[in-house]
Amino acid sequence: MVDPEKEKAMEEITFKSDTVLSDVHLNTPNKRHLMVRLNTVGQPVFLSQFKLLWNKVSCKDTHVKDKKQKDIQIENTVLDDRSIQESYGKNSNGIDFLNKNETQTCSSMRIEALLDNDGDLEVVRRPRLFSETKQKEPSRNKTHPKVLSQGAENRNEEQENIHHNMVKIEHTMATPLEDVGKQVWRGAFLLADYILFQCDLFKNCTVLELGAGTGIASIITATIAKTVYCTDVGEDLLTMCERNVALNRNLTATRGGAVKVKELDWLKDDLCTDPQVPFSWSEEEISDLYAHTTILMAADVFYDDDLTDALFKTLYRITHNLKNACTIYLSIEKRLNFTLRHLDITCEAYNHFRFSLNDLEKFRDGKMKFIVEPIEATFPQFLVYERIEQLELWKIVATPIS
Structure with missing residues (x-):
């Protein structure tokens, strides 16, 4: 059962002015957000459902x-x-x-x-049916989010999992910038749309996602791919991601393959193999990663220049260790901000991302060749969200030079 004091604290949560709120959560009706718990750092965790627009035939x-x-x-x-x-x-x-x-x-x-x-x-x-006139009008009074105990959640899990057109995601809302990975962002939806549209490209593949956050893109990819390595940093975030994988096991088990949640720090050169560290890698998993991975992807992770540099260094390092040529898919939202430094509206994070793409394509080391091209976002939507023109998807083909 939920502790009464924690339940009271969850109901009294207010968002501070220095937090960031994803448009996905901002535009989702309140009844779709269900507060289920507090995480280890005291943030309220919500459970939301996102509808997948597909047939029952995979x-x-x-x-x-x-x-x-x-x-x-x-x-x-x-x-x-x-x-x-x-x-x-x-x-x-x-x-x-x-x-x-x-x-x-x-x-x-x-x-x-x-x-x-x-x-x-x-x-x-439309004329109102007699049965509708008997129904009580919905109340517009302010209501608090419903808090579920862990036991109730487990009892209802089997019944909920019969809905194969819903992705269930635990996430936070209105987080500080360092915790934005705990929210769902439109870039992940754009990437997921492309994966479902071009599913033949991902069929039976081994895929590595960098900066997976809540794991929604990895989960959807696993409905098609053989193995998805879903990676990020931070035990609290990775624990949430692993819970999301478990919540959607009905989708991945019946339609595709396995999702393995692992730690991958862009600021470190090596993968953690210490068995005492949560979400570390086994030697077998590292061997499988480098031997079979043909697709890398990252969604909406380009908001800090230092992290962008670290990500591109990680892409360079991993592609050089792979035994096969690979394709990289990167989604980004071009965010417009007014800065005092320029006294104008700028897109500094996006501009740095484009410079990094350009540098990668021009890079010559005699070992690997990178070909960069944009993907027009004219493919259909499989998730319900606002696909704005600032959303972009990029493709990088990394080929070893013989």
């Missing part, structure tokens, strides 16, 4: 070669507590996706049909 079991089978279907879907008309389609692997162009066209046709002779909008309301 892409690895579907081989549709005829592109003419991409028929557009229009359905009414309730998202974020409001009725939104969405247009659904299917890619060549049979997975549902949001089609914004079809949505806008369909919505315009509906609006025109509702205009009278003077051009005024006539709203035709």
Whole structure:
């Protein structure tokens, strides 16, 4: 059971002005956030569900070669507590996706049909059913988040896991900058969208994610890949990540492979092999990592210049130790900030990221060649979020020089 004093503290949590809040959590309805516990540093931990827009048939079991089978279907879907008309389609692997162009066209046709002779909008309301008139109107009073005991969570886990179209993620909200990895960010959603769209590229692969945070991108990748090494630093963060892997084991076990949560510090040259250290590596895992990894990825981790430099050094070091050529996928959100130093709106973190990309492509050591190219974010969405134009995805092909 939850300690009464801790439960009271969880209900009285207020966010400070020096914290950072992800837009994913900001735009998620309150009823989707369920406070479940306090972590080891006293931060409230929430459990949120994110809907995956796919069929029950996984892409690895579907081989549709005829592109003419991409028929557009229009359905009414309730998202974020409001009725939104969405247009659904299917890619060549049979997975549902949001089609914004079809949505806008369909919505315009509906609006025109509702205009009278003077051009005024006539709203035709659906007649209320008798059963609806009996229902009590929802209360708009302020409510506190519900606190679950660990026992109740375990009892409901089996029943919840039957929903294969939901990813359940534990996360924090409004954290200091050093703890932003404990939140879910749009860059992870963009990367996940691409992985699900191009699932043939990830099928049966060994994948390494750097700076995985809550692990949502790794979890979705594991519905396709054979093995995903989900890495970050900090025992508290990695523990949360491991809990998320367990919460979504129904997805990875039935659709793909295994997720292994490990520590990988960009500021250190070697992987930790001390068995006394939580989330350390075994010699067998290190051997498997270097022998079979063909994909590396990182999502929305470029917000500090020193960490960006450390990440690119880590990418260079790991790719040189791999036995095979590999492809690297990096997602980033171009964030605009007004700085007193420039007295203007700048994107310093993004600019440093682009300089680092340029330096990597120009780097010559006679051992490895890096080819950098952007990926247009025109592929469909498999997760419900706002895909803004500032979101970017980059591809780096690392090939050994014979």
